Amino acid sequence: MPKSDFPPGVKVGGQIQRIGPDGEPRYYFVTKIKGPTVLLDGNHPLCGKALRFAVKVVDVRAATA
Structure with a gap:
């Protein structure tokens, strides 16, 4: 996008809405x-990153139809 469309002081790493x-x-x-x-x-921000989840099963129930 043209830099003129942004507020003064736009910097790399900044977030724009x-x-x-x-x-x-x-x-x-x-x-x-x-x-x-x-x-x-x-x-x-997490797009493309490998994620690892640690979970703990706290309950198990019988399957339903």
């Missing part, structure tokens, strides 16, 4: 600023 096409707010991270262009990433 924009209204999406459905009218709901969306959050984007500034990944790169190259001249007059700002590159944004709209993925979730």
